[in-house]
Amino acid sequence: MASSPDSNASLSVQKVTRSESSQARKSQHAEEAIFYMNCRAAYLTVLKSSLENIKSKEQLSLVLQQAGRNPSQKTVNKYWTSQTTTLNFDDFCAILKKEKPATKTELLEAFGKIDTDNTGYILHDELYKILTTRGEKMSLDEVSTITKQADFNCHGKLDYNKFCDLYMTTSEQCCKTAREKLEVDNRLKQQRFGSQAETSSEGIAMPVSKPSPRISRKTDHKLAPTKGDSRTPSRPSSAQSCKASISTTLSLGASSNRSTKIIEPDTMKEWHCAQSKGCFYLEEDGEIISHKYKLHLPQRSTVCITIKPLNIHQVEGKSGHWLSVDTALYILKENETQENLQLVSFTEQQNKEMFGWKGELGSGIYWLLPFTTGCRLKKVKAQMTGEAKLVYRGEDGELALTKEFRAALSDIFETIDLDGNGLLSLEEYNFFELRTSGEKCDEEAWAVCKENFDMKKNELTRQGFMDLNLMEANDREGDPSDLWVTLLSLGYNKALEMTEACPFVIDIYAEKCKPRIKAIYLEAGSSQLNRAVCKSVVNKGEAKVMDGCENIIVYTYKTGRRITSVIENKSENNVIIHVNNEQSKNCLSSRGLTVFAVEVAPKSTMVSQHVMPLNEQEEWFYNCVHSLVR
Known part of the structure; x- marks a missing residue:
């Protein structure tokens, strides 16, 4: 039967859409590959191997400088707290993702706020006063180091355009030197770095950094880290150096039957x-x-x-x-x-x-x-062309929330109304506040809300929640910056799509x-949850002792559309396990890598990875080799 022009057009559109999506994924993977290559180059300039940990503040500062950053002491202290003993390579990658290098435009804007007359110069005396009294205060010697540079010292004034040029050149040169060293050093080149040279056609994406639990976190201060949950996903020099290995293979069908035991x-x-x-x-x-x-x-x-x-x-x-x-x-x-x-x-x-x-x-x-x-x-x-509008001014000149923003706020209200009664109690509202601002609303502030916004039985109504956000917009005279902070912290992107959150319901x-x-x-996820996940897999999973090393056991458990592997180290020493998923098909790993390594502490268990099908409508094939590196 001949196909209609409409169906042909539809197929063409679908092909173009798939092609564009594929190109976008390839572009993203290429960018991430470059990012991780730069991370590794900087890391190996200071440390001998990506398996080696950063052991001091000084090392952290130095390796950040090699990555083209200019970390202040405040920045270093943010990541190296009193609880920190070491940071691993993935911690370093996570820090670099947060600490973006300053652009020349940003630097010029900062100087422009001081140079209100737009002369292009700042008096040394004024620079001394600002840098030694505001923000993270610099010493006189540190400021003198800047002002004495002949390249931008102009008779008692700082030529900040030239300073910015030198700053950017120095930053770029640090990165370039680190990359060149990596290319020249054959020993470093041979150290395998995940799967950066591969395409991600099987759905296993480029690395997603997993910080070490040794970094102090504001959200998990109540419970101590799980023994043995020290992760060092890293890049072993060669799989050929492995002393023992074990292979696990599972072939699974499509999701035509997604019920294991039906809950009704x-x-x-x-x-x-x-x-x-x-x-x-x-x-x-x-x-x-x-x-x-x-x-x-x-x-x-x-x-x-x-x-x-x-x-x-x-x-x-x-x-x-x-x-x-x-x-x-x-x-x-x-x-x-x-x-x-x-x-x-x-x-x-x-x-x-x-x-x-x-x-x-x-x-x-x-x-x-x-x-x-x-x-x-x-x-x-996200591939987005613009930013959604949150507020607008009506004909009367008053601010109002856009239809799209109101819909998003309604969804947010539905999510944070934990008991589903259509109202927000102070307790429910505080979970929202802790997530978006990091602070709680006390009884006194709640009483102010009661006076200004619609409430029932001392609980905030949906309309009251809308009005509260409108008031925030009015307080900022229509500037949506604070509203975006709220939306982004709740998992929304600039197109008002919830892409980094998953609301759920428990019955x-x-x-x-x-x-x-x-x-x-x-x-x-607390230490209690980590232990529970490991224990559930150990109790119900298939156990395989690693050939040639009876102290290392790999447990594999499949439940629903998920496979979890757990490594148990019964020995008295730290071990590094090389994990290879290269033969898996249609698989999505929680680690984000086809090849990686994990460090397992003595007498402990830890999750190696979780794997799910990339496309649930197709068969998937799980083939994982765990090998002992040391």
């Missing part, structure tokens, strides 16, 4: 039910934070617990990116103390995007820890009693 909450309509919403948020460094919950059961009962992405408003014709993000829930029993939690189980039964667990629980307090692998919730470089069904669930924290 509809059959439990007579049971008591409790519900809470929450959200996974992606941090700048690729770390994922989420709400954590306490569940109270007044008596022993059969219980069904489910978690799934929250299906909120979607733009017509576009599917919500977050709906494809995998979710899981780990159930831990609280004993004498909060730190002493015992893994009960986790949601491994699947019905489409819902994961659940059904069993009997005794009376008491349980912790529910949401989890996602990070395979599908990760940094994506608890109990046959004999009324369960109560309450959100307690909004924080990064």
